[in-house]
Amino acid sequence: MEKRIDKIKKEIELTGEVFVTDLSIKYNVTEETIRRDLEKLKNEGLITRTFGGAVLNTATQKDHIHFFKRRSINNEEKRKIAQLVCRKLAGVSTIMADNSTTVMEVIKLIKNNKEITTISFSTQILQELDGAQMKVISTGGTYDEITLSFQGTLAKENIARYNVDVALLSCKALDVKKGIMDSTEGEAILKSEMAKRASKVILLADHTKFNQTAFVNFLTWNDVNCIVTDRKPDEMWLDFCESNNIELLYE
Structure with a gap:
């Protein structure tokens, strides 16, 4: 209970x-x-x-805004990021996707690719893929009405059953020293599990997430293969990504 x-x-x-x-x-x-x-x-x-x-x-x-409200924030930036991410998905057949509105923009662009299977704890991705050609697997779990996603032990256990080519993950904050952070522990646990099951982790983060702090860490920099953002970060981030062998994509 x-x-x-x-x-x-x-x-x-x-x-x-x-x-x-x-x-x-x-x-x-x-x-x-x-x-x-x-x-x-x-x-x-x-x-x-x-x-x-x-x-x-x-x-x-801003970390606890209902999904439908978050969907209307920074729309242009999200679309830019989604278009850049799609360039990295050539030949990819299996994806894990979190419940962020930015990842949703990626799903919208590839949803009719019948060669791709997507695993997600987002109920909105399930709705978006209704009638689409892409295959979708839901993690199931305890429904959360604020994030419109499945949470909890069942979701985590089902994620752990699969191995995928790419995990598409968002975050609430990035910091060179602190790592990659989210605002809620439940989502952080699921995102961390997704990263473990993926051959490649692509982190989607608009420019407002850089040099910020959020409640809980869920990834280290060793976990991330690529960061996709909407504008060129400062030189510190360019040097940091290069020295840590992290591909950095921006428009």
Whole structure:
């Protein structure tokens, strides 16, 4: 059964604000119990306590936006990245794809290639591929209504059953020293498992992700073969990728 604190976390990620009294009534527990739950979420860096409740931290709001809202952000950049990624998929027959809106743009461009099989934990990719010629395998798992994806142990176990040519993965942040990061542990675990099962890992990251920090690491630089972005990074990144044998593609 899903824990109360996890339900509260999902609610604040979706609405941006919660109140102690409302949560106390909703979950039939004391207000003091709710305050302890909120204190734990505060310690995770997710929220800021307010008088009578809590709000989602401004710094993390962009990491917890519902899929449909994320889909409308940086559309031009996502399309540029998707077009560049497609150049790297010649001869590829098996792909693992995460649930990001950028990866979705790639899937849209190749969905009628009947020679490709795609494995994904995204429910939106399943919807996009309805009627398409590409073969698709869903991981299954516990449905998450914010990310519109499958999560949990079942999803991870099913990913581990397959070996693929390429993993198409997104991230929330990149840092030379800290590595590749995401905002939620559940998604990070699945992306990390996908990287393990792929012969080649292609990381899709627009320019806003560089030199940033997010909640949890899920890849090291040794895991990444190629980074695709929408504009030329600074010289530090060019030198770093060259010295670490990471192909860097940009428009």
